[in-house]
Amino acid sequence: MSLTLEQVRRVAHLARIEVSDAEAQATLGHLNGIFTLIEAMQAVDTRGVEPMAHAQDLAQRLRTDQVTEIDRRDAFQAIAPETEKGLYLVPQVME
Amino acid sequence: MITRSVSELSQALASREISSVELTQLYLERIARHNPQINAFITVAPEKSLAQAKAADALRAAGQATPLTGIPLAQKDIFCTKGWLTTCGSRMLGNFVSPYDAKVIEQFNAAGAVILGKTNMDEFAMGSSNETSYYGAVKNPWDLSRVPGGSSGGSAAAVAALLAPAATGTDTGGSIRQPAALCNLTGLKPTYGVVSRYGMIAFASSLDQAGPMAHSAQDCALLLNTMAGFDERDSTSLDRPPEDYSRELSTNAGGKPLAGLRIGLPREFFGEAERSGCSPEVMQLVDAAIAQYRELGAELVDISLPNMKLSVPAYYVIAPAEASSNLSRFDGVRYGYRAPDYDDLNDMYAKSRAQGFGAEVKRRILIGAYVLSHGYYDAYYLQAQRIRRLIANDFVAAFKVCDVILGPTSPSTAFKLGERAADPVQMYLSDIYTIAVNLAGLPGMSIPCGFASGLPAGLQLIGDYFSEAKLLNVAHRYQQASTWHQQRPQAVD
Numbered sequence: 001m002s003l004t005l006e007q008v009r010r011v012a013h014l015a016r017i018e019v020s021d022a023e024a025q026a027t028l029g030h031l032n033g034i035f036t037l038i039e040a041m042q043a044v045d046t047r048g049v050e051p052m053a054h055a056q057d058l059a060q061r062l063r064t065d066q067v068t069e070i071d072r073r074d075a076f077q078a079i080a081p082e083t084e085k086g087l088y089l090v091p092q093v094m095e
Numbered sequence: 096m097i098t099r100s101v102s103e104l105s106q107a108l109a110s111r112e113i114s115s116v117e118l119t120q121l122y123l124e125r126i127a128r129h130n131p132q133i134n135a136f137i138t139v140a141p142e143k144s145l146a147q148a149k150a151a152d153a154l155r156a157a158g159q160a161t162p163l164t165g166i167p168l169a170q171k172d173i174f175c176t177k178g179w180l181t182t183c184g185s186r187m188l189g190n191f192v193s194p195y196d197a198k199v200i201e202q203f204n205a206a207g208a209v210i211l212g213k214t215n216m217d218e219f220a221m222g223s224s225n226e227t228s229y230y231g232a233v234k235n236p237w238d239l240s241r242v243p244g245g246s247s248g249g250s251a252a253a254v255a256a257l258l259a260p261a262a263t264g265t266d267t268g269g270s271i272r273q274p275a276a277l278c279n280l281t282g283l284k285p286t287y288g289v290v291s292r293y294g295m296i297a298f299a300s301s302l303d304q305a306g307p308m309a310h311s312a313q314d315c316a317l318l319l320n321t322m323a324g325f326d327e328r329d330s331t332s333l334d335r336p337p338e339d340y341s342r343e344l345s346t347n348a349g350g351k352p353l354a355g356l357r358i359g360l361p362r363e364f365f366g367e368a369e370r371s372g373c374s375p376e377v378m379q380l381v382d383a384a385i386a387q388y389r390e391l392g393a394e395l396v397d398i399s400l401p402n403m404k405l406s407v408p409a410y411y412v413i414a415p416a417e418a419s420s421n422l423s424r425f426d427g428v429r430y431g432y433r434a435p436d437y438d439d440l441n442d443m444y445a446k447s448r449a450q451g452f453g454a455e456v457k458r459r460i461l462i463g464a465y466v467l468s469h470g471y472y473d474a475y476y477l478q479a480q481r482i483r484r485l486i487a488n489d490f491v492a493a494f495k496v497c498d499v500i501l502g503p504t505s506p507s508t509a510f511k512l513g514e515r516a517a518d519p520v521q522m523y524l525s526d527i528y529t530i531a532v533n534l535a536g537l538p539g540m541s542i543p544c545g546f547a548s549g550l551p552a553g554l555q556l557i558g559d560y561f562s563e564a565k566l567l568n569v570a571h572r573y574q575q576a577s578t579w580h581q582q583r584p585q586a587v588d
Contacts, residue, residue, distance in 0.1 A: 003465075007465070008461070011461050011464045011465045011468065012461060013445075014464045014468065015419060015423075015448075015460050015461060015463075015464040016423075016426070016441070016444040016445050016448055017445060017448045017449050017452070017457055017460065017461070018442075018445040018446050018448070018449035019449065019457075027457070027458065027461065030458055030519055031458065031461060031462060031465075033518075033519065033520045034411060034458070034462060034519060034520060034523075035462075036520075037407065037408055037411060037520050037523065038408045038411055038412055038475070039408070040404070040405065040408045041405060041408045041409060041412070041475075041478055041479060041482055042474070042478070044402075044405060044478075044482060044485075046478060046481035046482060046485070049481040049482075049484050049485060050481070050484055051477050051480035051481050051483075051484065052480050052481070052483040052484035052487060053301060053480060054287070054301050054331060054536070055286075055287040055288070055301070055487070055534075055535060055536015055537075056287065056288055056331070056333065056536060056560075058288075058331065058333075060330065061327075061330065063327065072194065075194040076194055076429070076430075078194070079190070079191060079192060079194065079430045080428070080429050080430055081427060081428070081430075081431075081433035082433075088428050088429055090428055090440055090443065091437065091438075091439050091440045091442075091443055092439075093439070093440050
C-alpha cells in the first residue's frame with residue numbers, strides 16, 4: 001500500500017503538527033518507505049495468537065486510597081509558558 | 096586516575112587517596128577540554144556537581160559511604176533531574192528545568208553519587224546515531240568523523256572519552272547496546288520492569304528500560320545494584336526481592352569458569368546465508384569471541400528464532416504508536432516550548448509541536464497516529480502485538496535448550512556522520528539484532544569483542560528474564576580473558 005498526500009495531511013492534523021506543503025511531500029516519501037518495511041508483517045498468519053501488550057503479563061496494581069502528593073503548584077507552574085492566579089493560560093476558545 | 100574502573104575509584108575514595116571533590120574536578124576539567132569537540136554533554140553545571148561532591152566527602156567522613164558515594168557519573172538527559180535542565184535532546188524541552196527527580200536519579204543521589212552532567216541523545220531517544228539531537232551530533236571518540244550510535248550516544252561518547260567513569264542510558268530498541276558496541280563499552284539493558292521508569296521521559300512505555308554503560312561488566316553490576324528496585328510510581332515496575340548483581344563475579348572459577356554454560360547461536364544470525372546480514376569484519380570478531388567462550392568451557396547450541404526478521408516491522412508499529420500517545424503531552428500549555436505566534440488554541444498546538452519537534456520525532460508521531468487511527472488499528476497495531484508474542488515465544492523455546500544467546504550487537508561498526516541520516520529505513524535496520532530483545536522484554540548486553548579497521552565491535556549477550564547476574568558473569572569471564580574492553584581511543588588524550 002501507499003499513502004496519499006491527503007492522508008499525510010489528515011494524520012498531521014490528528015497529531016496536531018503543522019506541516020508545510022514541502023514537508024508533507026518529503027514526509028510522504030519517508031512514510032511510504034517505512035510502511036514498505038512494515039508491510040512484511042501482513043503476510044504472517046497470526047490467527048489464534050494473543051496480542052502481547054507488555055513483556056510481563058501483570059495485573060494492574062492497586063494502592064490504598066490515600067493522598068501521597070504534596071501541593072507543588074508553584075514549582076510546576078514556574079516552568080509554564082503562561083499562567084495567571086494559579087491557572088494555565090491558553091488562547092481564548094469561546095467568544 | 097581517569098583510566099580506573101568505578102570499583103577502583105570507589106577504593107581510591109575509601110582509602111582517601113583522592114576526595115570526591117578532587118575526582119569530580121578532574122572529570123569536569125576533561126569535560127571542559129574535550130566536550131566542545133565531542134558534544135557528549137548538553138548540560139554541565141560544575142557548581143552543582145561540586146556541591147554534591149562536597150556532600151559526598153562529608154558523608155564519607157561521617158562513615159556513611161556506599162560503594163558509589165562520591166563517584167561522578169554522567170546522566171542521560173532523558174532522566175528528569177531536579178534543578179537541572181532536562182531536554183531529552185529536544186527543542187521542545189529546551190527550557191525545561193525539572194521540578195522533580197526521576198527514580199533513577201533519586202537512587203543515585205541516595206547512594207551519594209555525583210552528577211557530572213546531562214548527556215546528549217537522539218531527540219526523545221528516537222535514533223541510532225545521535226544525529227537527531229536538537230543540540231547537535233555527538234562525535235565518536237574512536238573516530239571523530241563517525242557517529243557514536245544512539246540513542247544513548249552522549250553517554251557512550253562521554254565514557255569512551257573518559258569524561259565520566261560510567262553513565263546511564265535507556266534502551267527502547269537497542270539504545271544502550273548499540274552505542275556501547277560502537278564506542279567499545281559494556282552496556283546492559285535489564286529485564287523490562289527491573290529499573291523504574293518514573294521520571295524517565297517516555298518514548299515507548301512498554302519497551303523503555305534504563306541501564307548502565309561502563310567499561311566493564313563489573314562496573315555495570317555496581318551501577319545496576321543502585322538503579323534496580325521496585326517503585327510504586329511506575330505501574331510496570333516489578334516487585335521483586337533486591338539482588339546483588341555482582342554476586343557471581345567474585346568467585347574464583349578456575350580455568351574453565353563457564354563449564355556447563357550452554358550458549359545458543361541463532362541460525363537467523365549465523366546461518367550460511369544469514370551471516371551476510373552482518374559486515375564480514377564484525378562477524379569474524381564475533382566468531383573469535385565464540386571460540387574464546389569455548390575455551391572458557393561453554394558449549395555451543397544451535398537454536399532458531401524464526402520470527403526474528405519480523406522484529407523491525409513490528410517495532411516500527413508498536414514504538415511509534417506508543418510514542419504518538421506519549422508525546423501528545425507536549426502541547427505548549429504546562430511546560431516546554433510554545434510557539435511565539437499563533438491564531439487560536441489549535442494553531443498554538445500545531446505550531447508549538449511543529450517547531451518544537453525535529454523531523455524524526457514528527458515522522459514517528461505521524462506513523463503512530465496513522466497505525467492507531469480508525470480502520471487501521473487491527474491491521475497494524477494488533478497484528479504487531481501478535482507478532483510480538485510470536486517473537487517472545489521464540490525466546491521462551493530457545494531458553495529451554497540454552498542459557499544465553501550470543502550474536503553481534505550491530506551489523507556494522509560506527510558509520511560516518513551524515514551517511515544514513517537521509518534514509519530512515521536504512522537507519523532503522525541498524526537495530527536489527529537488538530530490537531527483538533525489547534519486544535520480548537528480556538535482558539541484553541553488549542560487550543567489546545575487538546576492532547575492525549580501528550573501530551570497535553560489540554558482542555551481544557541475551558539472557559532469560561531476570562538473568563542479569565548470570566549475563567554479567569558471562570560477560571565478566573570473557574573480560575577476564577580478553578583486553579578489548581581496556582582499549583582506549585587515541586583521538587582523545
